[in-house]
Amino acid sequence: MKLEMFHLAPYRGLPEDFREKYRSVWVDVPSHLFDPKLANQYYNETLDELVYGAEMGYDGICVNEHHQNAYGIMPSPNLMASVMARQTKDVAIIVMGNSIALYDPPIRVAEEFAMLDCISGGRLVAGFPVGTSMDTTYAYGANPSTIREKYAEAEDLIIRAWTEKEMFSFDGKYTQLRYVNIWPRPMQDPHPPVWVPGAGSIETWQHCIDKDFMYAYLSYSGFKRGKTVMDGFWKVANAAGNDNPYQAGFLQLVCVGDSESEVKETYGPHIEYFFNKMLHVYPGFSDSPGYRTIDTIKAGLMAQTSTFGRAGAEYQTWDTLIEQGNVVAGTPSQVTEQLKSVVSDLHIGHLMLLNQIGSMPHELAKENIRRTATEVVPNLRHIWDDKPEYVDKWWPSGAVTRAGEGVAS
């Protein structure tokens, strides 16, 4: 079992009345709400928290890409990852990832990921998301009707740029290059493991199986509703004769404290900030025409695959969020027990945990990171150790593997 700490670099300084006053945290979030002095603080605290997560014992640390928003202020996760590559020694650096359809030419991603892989000594996980509707079709103006095709072409080009021994020409529909010959090339052979963060399209399941990529379901709907989607993935995987849990990952929000009442009091306001402000996306931005595939609509999975577009929805309270499974919170042993069932219900080998959530101050985030990493993570790490047939082929070769180092109590 691998446990990774996910970080969004949330913009924590949104005003009290944000939800009432503004229609969206993404795309047209008013620029006057951005304070560079606060951003200076948030970026540095984010980097500190990521390093701290590595020090406290997480197997990997994850950063991701978003544009024109206060939900996560990392338009370039590679900049953050390059700091991680220097400041950490053995953890996986998981860039979750680069929206490959947005880069012209997409070999820019092949190059930057190769740089990160070389700097980190082969610790990079290469995430290839399509990207949200807000990021890709609105903030970057990508055409929703062709973005998935462009994504597929970019993926093909990047993998070839990493693996082909000789220079080649690429005559694509979206990219034409006479000379493909990237320098540097990745340290990992044949290339960094590819993780595909999926949320909006069921075709991704088959794609991950066909290409032997890792499927990571990132949503905030929690493990209860996430099961519909993960069951869908496993149905496709099992049909291909595959049941290796390491090919699947899931994201879960976690708060650890001394008692249920203390946890509610300490984390409640920050969790409510996250669900009610950071996911406050104007519905029109969350689903541009053609962004969602016809098969996903036909499968009736519109709701399950809609993470964003909550603006106008009811205010979500701590109690509801706990009840629905959006957040796993409690004492270390309570959280451990819940996460054990998440792992077994969803049949996953990678669990990504979000410890810095919403408006948490730095010290509280660090406390949550420390307690999760030292009092929960060690009790989950060995879940799959008794199944040696499950090999994690999706882990970077230069990163440490802590599972199998002795079974915890």
Added chain:
Amino acid sequence: MSSRILDVNGGQFQIDVAESGSGDPLLYLHGIAGKQEGDFIAELATSHRVIAPWIPGFGSSTGSEQIADFHDLIYLYLDLLDELELRDLPVVGHSLGGMLAAELAAVQPERFSKVALIGSLGLWDQDNPVLDFFTVPPAEFAEAMYTDQKSEAALAIATAPQSKLPEVDPETDEGKEIIDYYVERAKSMSTAAKYLWPIPNKGLSKRLHRVTQPTLLIWGEGDGICPPVYAEYFAAALSNASSQIVPGAAHMVHVEKPGEVAAIINKFLST
């Protein structure tokens, strides 16, 4: 009205072509919401043989996945017109179809005797932007399209759920109906987005001067998608244009006032 499926470009495309009426041929190119245009086409068909192909992604035309951009669509239509042996005829286009009509007339001016553009897209002015109708709330979209908010067509748009649907079960009749509606909408809107996203000027402003035949610009006075000021922009770029603003109508002016708009066009074509 009759309808036939035409193989174009060695069967790469199957184009659904509706035909009605008799007399001199007239090419009609539909816009972003082509399904409510029956009355208007019937009015035109009283004096012309109206040929109305569906853009792949709309109606039962296929091959949308083989069209990368507006450029490809223009050449598909030139192939289609060759296949139909249509030359020296007038073209009428609404909205997205107006943009296509103007592009076709710029590429092959000699093919078209006259051009009528209704609420045409294709140009862009930052200070008077075309509405981002892909993104606005359903009620706002309805107001931009239709004058009468109580009309069936306006209500159909205004009451559509936006984006985040409740969980639906594809096994139930109700679930199926919702899903079918979304599949149809996703197909036609994503087709429109292919040509109009994110800004609906794909170079027409550089080519419009090539359209030198008599051109008529018809706009609904209350057009909230492409405001009537765009008629002025088209007129300024064209050497032989006249315009007519129709009061009491919005973007779907030809659906709201089919007789009036057809009469304006017939008068233009007969003089």
